[in-house]
Amino acid sequence: xxxxxxxxxxxxxxxxxxxxxxxxxxxxxxxxxxxxxxxxxxxxxxxxxxxxxxxxxxxxxxxxxxxxxxxxxxxxxxxxxxxxxxxxxxxxxxxxxxxxxxxxxxxxxxxxxxxxxxxxxxxxxxxxxxxxxxxxxxxxxxxxxxxxxxxxxxxxxxxxxxxxxxxxxxx
Amino acid sequence: xxxxxxxxxxxxxxxxxxxxxxxxxxxxxxxxxxxxxxxxxxxxxxxxxxxxxxxxxxxxxxxxxxxxxxxxxxxxxxxxxxxxxxxxxxxxxxxxxxxxxxxxxxxxxxxxxxxxxxxxxxxxxxxxxxxxxxxxxxxxxxxxxxxxxxxxxxxxxxxxxxxxxxxxxxxxxxxxxxxxxxxxxxxxxxxxxxxxxxxxxxxxxxxxxxxxxxxxxxxxxxxxxxxxxxxxxxxxxxxxxxxxxxxxxxxxxxxxxxxxxxxxxxxxxxxxxxxxxxxxxxxxxxxxxxxxxxxxxxxxxxxxxxxxxxxxxxxxxxxxxxxxxxxxxxxxxxxxxxxxxxxxxxxxxxxxxxxxxxxxxxxxxxxxxxxxxxxxxxxxxxxxxxxxxxxxxxxxxxxxxxxxxxxxxxxxxxxxxxxxxxxxxxxxxxxxxxxxxxxxxxxxxxxxxxxxxxxxxxxxxxxxxxxxxxxxxxxxxxxxxxxxxxxxxxxxxxxxxxxxxxxxxxxxxxxxxxxxxxxxxxxxxxxxxxxxxxxxxxxxxxxxxxxxxxxxxxxxxxxxxxxxxxxxxxxxxxxxxxxxxxxxxxxxxxxxxxxxxxxxxxxxxxxxxxxxxxxxxx
Numbered sequence: 001x002x003x004x005x006x007x008x009x010x011x012x013x014x015x016x017x018x019x020x021x022x023x024x025x026x027x028x029x030x031x032x033x034x035x036x037x038x039x040x041x042x043x044x045x046x047x048x049x050x051x052x053x054x055x056x057x058x059x060x061x062x063x064x065x066x067x068x069x070x071x072x073x074x075x076x077x078x079x080x081x082x083x084x085x086x087x088x089x090x091x092x093x094x095x096x097x098x099x100x101x102x103x104x105x106x107x108x109x110x111x112x113x114x115x116x117x118x119x120x121x122x123x124x125x126x127x128x129x130x131x132x133x134x135x136x137x138x139x140x141x142x143x144x145x146x147x148x149x150x151x152x153x154x155x156x157x158x159x160x161x162x163x164x165x166x167x168x169x170x171x
Numbered sequence: 172x173x174x175x176x177x178x179x180x181x182x183x184x185x186x187x188x189x190x191x192x193x194x195x196x197x198x199x200x201x202x203x204x205x206x207x208x209x210x211x212x213x214x215x216x217x218x219x220x221x222x223x224x225x226x227x228x229x230x231x232x233x234x235x236x237x238x239x240x241x242x243x244x245x246x247x248x249x250x251x252x253x254x255x256x257x258x259x260x261x262x263x264x265x266x267x268x269x270x271x272x273x274x275x276x277x278x279x280x281x282x283x284x285x286x287x288x289x290x291x292x293x294x295x296x297x298x299x300x301x302x303x304x305x306x307x308x309x310x311x312x313x314x315x316x317x318x319x320x321x322x323x324x325x326x327x328x329x330x331x332x333x334x335x336x337x338x339x340x341x342x343x344x345x346x347x348x349x350x351x352x353x354x355x356x357x358x359x360x361x362x363x364x365x366x367x368x369x370x371x372x373x374x375x376x377x378x379x380x381x382x383x384x385x386x387x388x389x390x391x392x393x394x395x396x397x398x399x400x401x402x403x404x405x406x407x408x409x410x411x412x413x414x415x416x417x418x419x420x421x422x423x424x425x426x427x428x429x430x431x432x433x434x435x436x437x438x439x440x441x442x443x444x445x446x447x448x449x450x451x452x453x454x455x456x457x458x459x460x461x462x463x464x465x466x467x468x469x470x471x472x473x474x475x476x477x478x479x480x481x482x483x484x485x486x487x488x489x490x491x492x493x494x495x496x497x498x499x500x501x502x503x504x505x506x507x508x509x510x511x512x513x514x515x516x517x518x519x520x521x522x523x524x525x526x527x528x529x530x531x532x533x534x535x536x537x538x539x540x541x542x543x544x545x546x547x548x549x550x551x552x553x554x555x556x557x558x559x560x561x562x563x564x565x566x567x568x569x570x571x572x573x574x575x576x577x578x579x580x581x582x583x584x585x586x587x588x589x590x591x592x593x594x595x596x597x598x599x600x601x602x603x604x605x606x607x608x609x610x611x612x613x614x615x616x617x618x619x620x621x622x623x624x625x626x627x628x629x630x631x632x633x634x635x636x637x638x639x640x641x642x643x644x645x646x647x648x649x650x651x652x653x654x655x656x657x658x659x660x661x662x663x664x665x666x667x668x669x670x671x672x673x674x675x676x677x678x679x680x681x682x683x684x685x686x687x688x689x690x691x692x693x694x695x696x697x698x699x700x701x702x703x704x705x706x707x708x709x710x711x712x713x714x715x716x717x718x719x720x721x722x723x724x725x726x727x728x729x730x731x732x733x734x735x736x737x738x739x740x741x742x743x744x745x746x747x748x749x750x751x752x753x754x755x756x757x758x759x760x761x762x763x764x765x766x767x768x769x770x771x772x773x774x775x776x777x778x779x780x781x782x783x784x785x786x787x788x789x
Contacts, residue, residue: 001774001777001778001781002774010777012781027781029394029396029560029562030780030781031777031780031781032560032562033558033560033780034773034776034777034779034780035773035776035777036560036562036650037589037649037650038351038546038549038550038560038561038650041321041350041351041550041551041552042190042320042321042350042550042551042552042711042714042715043712043715043719043769044711044712044715044716044761044762044765044769045762046762046763046765046766046769047715047719047765047769047772047773050769050770050773051773052589052647052649052650054773054777055589055650056589056590056591056647059586059587059588059589059590060590060591062587063586063587
């Protein structure tokens with residue numbers, strides 16, 4: 001094992017989208033038990049520096065693996081399909097329509113109940129998009145198709161954030 | 172017959188079998204030191220049997236000072252030279268100190284950290300804190316009649332980078348080897364969790380003298396995973412005192428202008444507050460220059476006067492739970508920490524919110540120091556079988572300033588540490604050859620609303636068209652929660668790196684200066700001290716190398732082993748030298764010789780962690 005190993009290899013997991021969160025969490029803690037700088041606090045500076053590098057690397061991989069969206073993007077990119085979220089904002093027309101409807105609904109929502117209903121709708125769509133991601137990545141190996149889903153999911157997450165900010169204002 | 176060995180006086184036969192490691196709770200109102208003895212963590216008492224050291228330092232003149240109980244006993248006679256609650260000033264500029272005018276001593280504005288004007292000159296909060304830490308260090312050394320290997324110092328979880336760095340600087344000034352800074356609620360969770368074999372999600376509500384923390388942790392099989400941390404680093408029992416003092420003045424229609432009046436009024440308010448935890452009404456009688464206040468304060472009056480403060484803590488609790496993605500009924504227990512949680516209204520607020528009785532079975536004053544001692548014992552390597560693992564988070568987001576005074580977040584809050592995160596930026600103008608980077612901490616979108624941690628420049632970028640350069644800025648937060656920033660232009664490879672010495676911190680030179688002038692070096696020759704430190708460091712490294720070789724020596728090829736053995740032998744010989752530089756050079760050579768070994772050990776350890784698992788790589 002070395003610092004250049006990819007996230008899945010580092011965690012000893014199959015390189016696929018579907019993952020068991022409990023296994024992931026347990027693996028994270030096992031790895032940190034080995035590598036955390038606390039284990040090397042009484043040793044020299046060299047050991048501590050290496051521990052810091054490893055511990056940082058393990059946390060980085062964990063952050064990516066535990067978040068389904070980041071995990072999907074990572075899989076696409078490792079197969080040569082860049083997500084390019086900043087430069088490429090092309091979206092399927094149907095999703096753009098839905099996105100606009102949601103935006104309008106958000107602008108017009110003025111109470112907690114309406115906002116929470118909208119939140120539930122978005123969460124349902126998100127779940128569906130994630131399922132589609134799983135099928136495209138794990139069954140069809142259609143990475144170009146998965147990239148589209150990842151972009152859609154990024155839009156949804158941004159929208160959810162805005163929605164939660166509005167909800168916070170009511171709290 | 173073989174001759175028996177006898178050790179030098181004052182040294183145990185095998186002095187390094189067990190290393191003395193202590194946990195220190197450096198609190199706003201009082202501080203404690205604890206250590207694990209015979210497997211049990213306990214607070215160490217002073218010669219009079221008291222474990223609590225009031226966090227008070229009184230300067231009598233340029234040389235003499237009183238620390239703790241003695242300082243406090245004379246506070247009313249000499250408030251201007253008796254520094255209390257100095258923790259509130261750590262890593263802060265004058266404008267950050269709320270209600271500076273109501274402090275019973277005078278603050279001095281400086282371009283960096285605020286200072287206190289005393290009869291012994293202007294004192295940095297770092298120096299004042301170092302006096303308290305050194306007192307605890309001497310106490311521990313006297314208890315064990317031995318040197319201290321290292322210390323874990325606790326800080327409020329909500330302390331920002333400047334406040335953490337100031338605390339670490341103070342420990343260095345007090346001659347302590349800091350094994351780790353850990354968060355107070357996490358320390359409390361260790362003590363509570365290990366004592367009660369707790370498993371599941373717990374909230375630690377820590378209301379101290381000057382700071383408030385809320386941490387949400389998941390405890391499982393020795394792992395203390397912080398899910399979210401929140402709080403207010405300027406909210407604590409002191410504020411309840413002040414609110415009550417203001418109420419008393421208002422009732423009496425009086426003012427308190429002088430430092431003596433303020434000190435007397437605050438002391439009276441504090442006594443009254445403490446008495447109200449066990450009484451429904453308490454009489455108050457305080458004489459000020461402007462008149463006398465005589466009245467009876469009922470608990471409900473006190474609660475009304477301070478309701479806004481309790482409310483503020485509960486808002487932070489709600490936010491932390493939201494950050495953790497949990498509802499209040501998913502929390503198995505709320506652990507109460509800090510002397511201020513003795514106030515009935517605070518317990519009531521927590522009881523109502525979580526719908527259960529708060530956990531108050533630990534001494535709220537001692538629990539943080541005890542947890543720190545347990546962690547110190549493990550970090551010192553005294554407990555190789557220990558399976559304690561702390562996975563803490565950074566409490567506040569870190570970012571840099573971009574065009575228009577906006578903050579671009581690089582490390583979001585509640586990220587598990589240690590962590591490193593990077594982001595690419597570019598130039599604004601054609602031919603731009605330098606970049607000013609302003610590092611900030613906080614949750615707001617405008618730079619002006621966040622805390623400025625430091626500024627640095629990346630120079631020598633080759634002239635390019637605007638927007639072509641790719642400047643990667645990397646933030647690394649270490650296990651102490653301290654930030655290091657590096658910037659690198661990707662095309663040319665130009666690099667800049669800073670340890671974020673915060674805008675409100677002390678420079679290396681200032682610390683060196685203080686060390687030269689400090690109490691600890693006044694009696695001791697600088698060179699002698701340097702030699703002792705070099706030998707201790709060399710010894711530490713030799714020990715670590717020996718134990719590493721004992722465990723993983725088989726990872727080395729014979730010639731690699733020979734090189735390390737040679738470096739060890741050279742270090743052992745150099746330790747007899749009277750020159751600190753020689754000892755340091757040998758240590759450095761040994762560290763270099765073992766670098767590849769350390770890397771190999773880590774790779775091996777990681778592989779071991781996965782061995783026997785169902786490795787499913789394709």
